[in-house]
Amino acid sequence: MTVRFDKQPVCRPYAKNAGFMEFAEDWYFTVDGVNVWIPKSYWYNGASIPRPFWAIMGSPFDPIYWAAAGAHDWRYLTHTCTRPEADETLFQLCRQSGVGLWKSRTIWAAVRSAGYPAWTNNQRDREELGDVMTLIAGRPDRDKFVI
16 A cells, blocks of 8 residues: 655644644545545544653644644544554554654554554544534535545
8 A cells, every 4th residue: 555645734723722733724644545635624633642751752733744644533533444554554654754763663563553443433433423523514526535
């Protein structure tokens, strides 16, 4: 599996919920030559780095993590791939964003070992997915978003 992106996403703090980021414009990454689009206004919780590790790993809201964390959260929410593929997406986009190999592997290992509960969509996730569907429903380009 090969994952790439052409440009960093444009994100901003999510005004409705402190501690979350929001895509300020549509963004895509490519998996084996197929574009995976994330819509403008999709919000996510940055890289899920526990606060005690911020001194080592960096802030979960550092722009270096925007592509990887946003793509990973999108894939976990939409289930448009397998969980190992979502985690591999995270790893590859971390590396392409300039995250060092050690940090990228550590982040990948953390989501592989502890990410299963997040993979299983709970009620809040299902509501969020409904919000995303509403977000793109009226768009003329909605077909580019595979959900």
